[in-house]
Structure formats: structure tokens, C-alpha cells
Amino acid sequence: QVQLVQSGAEVKKPGASVKVSCKASGYTFTSYYMHWVRQAPGQGLEWMGIINPSGGSTSYAQKFQGRVTMTRDTSTSTVYMELSSLRSEDTAVYYCARGLIAARPNGPAGYWGQGTLVTVSS
Amino acid sequence: DIQMTQSPSTLSASVGDRVTITCRASQSISSWLAWYQQKPGKAPKLLIYKASSLESGVPSRFSGSGSGTEFTLTISSLQPDDFATYYCQQYNSYSLTFGGGTKVEIK
Numbered sequence: 538q539v540q541l542v543q544s545g546a547e548v549k550k551p552g553a554s555v556k557v558s559c560k561a562s563g564y565t566f567t568s569y570y571m572h573w574v575r576q577a578p579g580q581g582l583e584w585m586g587i588i589n590p591s592g593g594s595t596s597y598a599q600k601f602q603g604r605v606t607m608t609r610d611t612s613t614s615t616v617y618m619e620l621s622s623l624r625s626e627d628t629a630v631y632y633c634a635r636g637l638i639a640a641r642p643n644g645p646a647g648y649w650g651q652g653t654l655v656t657v658s659s
Numbered sequence: 660d661i662q663m664t665q666s667p668s669t670l671s672a673s674v675g676d677r678v679t680i681t682c683r684a685s686q687s688i689s690s691w692l693a694w695y696q697q698k699p700g701k702a703p704k705l706l707i708y709k710a711s712s713l714e715s716g717v718p719s720r721f722s723g724s725g726s727g728t729e730f731t732l733t734i735s736s737l738q739p740d741d742f743a744t745y746y747c748q749q750y751n752s753y754s755l756t757f758g759g760g761t762k763v764e765i766k
Contacts, residue, residue, distance in 0.1 A: 584748075650702065
């Protein structure tokens with residue numbers, strides 16, 4: 538069965554960077570795009586961007602351009618999301634989510650990781 | 660970016676009620692719309708994609724309709740497990756966007 542297992546909670550100071558991992562199993566890793574979505578406390582869902590695990594190409598939401606980097610390691614079927622220049626407003630749960638349809642970048646997310654809480658506080 | 664507006668933001672209903680949630684897009688997205696359910700402390704769960712296609716394993720009391728700029732999610736007979744927050748998401752463009760969410764509460 539498809540599983541996405543994310544790394545544990547992080548506490549960071551303003552200005553620092555955080556790198557969240559998402560290890561995939563149960564399917565062909567390179568066949569499905571992976572999204573990153575975040576949710577601030579008590580708020581809605583916010584799409585951050587997407588990575589193609591096959592070639593490593595990425596597309597980021599304009600809001601995060603210049604601050605986010607998504608990468609992947611095909612040898613371990615893991616994708617990473619790094620967010621830099623953290624500020625208090627970046628405190629949120631960060632989710633990885635696999636595309637529902639193979640090889641389609643703009644599509645719904647059919648499988649989600651458990652989420653990683655990132656807290657930014659001085 | 661395409662903006663997605665959901666209404667209402669909160670909805671109070673009783674078990675057995677028929678519930679309808681609306682999602683409007685700032686421009687036409689054809690049928691490239693998904694609906695998710697989220698419970699507190701949990702990841703979202705895909706319910707419907709391509710506006711009206713039911714995801715595998717989702718109860719048939721959930722249905723979706725619409726195209727272009729106006730969409731609805733209907734729960735035909737609300738069950739205790741359905742009290743949650745619901746989000747729409749457009750995927751017409753390569754920059755995906757979510758609606759603000761609709762919380763379905765117990766009346």
C-alpha cells in the first residue's frame with residue numbers, strides 16, 4: 538500500500554532554514570509527482586509546490602519562490618522540502634502529498650504524509 | 660493565480676441532513692476540481708476529483724457537480740463521521756490553489 542512517512546517535528550529560530558523529508562513506499566517512486574502543502578495553526582491549506590521525482594524538475598508557488606527548494610533522492614525514494622529565511626508566519630504543519638494520476642503534475646493529491654510540525658520561535 | 664472561494668465558511672447541520680457546499684473559481688477551470696475532507700489533527704483525504712468522480716472507498720453519499728466556475732459538494736445524508744472541514748482545490752493551472760474551507764459542525 539502507498540505510504541508517505543515524514544520526518545519529525547522541528548523547532549527553528551527566525552532566519553534559519555528547515556528541511557523536511559518524505560519517504561515513499563508501496564509504488565513506483567518516479568512515476569508520480571509529489572506536492573508540498575502547508576497548514577498554519579487553525580488555518581486552511583496552502584499549496585507550496587511540486588517536484589517530479591523522475592527528473593527532479595520543480596514548480597513553486599509564487600509566494601515561496603526564492604525561499605523553497607524541493608529535491609529528491611531516488612535511491613531512497615525520498616523527497617525533501619527546504620524552506621529558508623524562516624519567520625514566525627511559517628509556523629505550520631507541512632505535508633507531502635502524492636499525485637493521484639501517474640505522470641500528471643497538475644492533479645489532485647491522492648495520498649498524504651502524516652504531516653510535520655515546524656515551529657518558528659525565538 | 661486562480662482564486663477559489665468556498666461558502667459557507669461554517670455550516671451547522673444534524674445527522675441525516677442533506678448538506679451542500681459551494682466552491683467558486685475566479686476563472687473557468689473546466690472540471691479540474693477536487694474536494695477533500697480533513698479532521699482535526701489529520702491529513703486531508705481526497706473525496707472527489709474531476710468535479711464529480713468519487714475516489715475509491717469514499718461512501719456514495721458524497722457527490723460533486725459543476726463545471727467552469729461553480730461547483731458543489733453534496734452529502735446526501737450527513738453521518739456522524741462526516742463532521743469535518745471540507746476544502747476544494749483547483750488543478751486547472753500548474754499553480755494549484757485551495758478554497759478557504761467549510762467546517763461542518765453538529766447542530
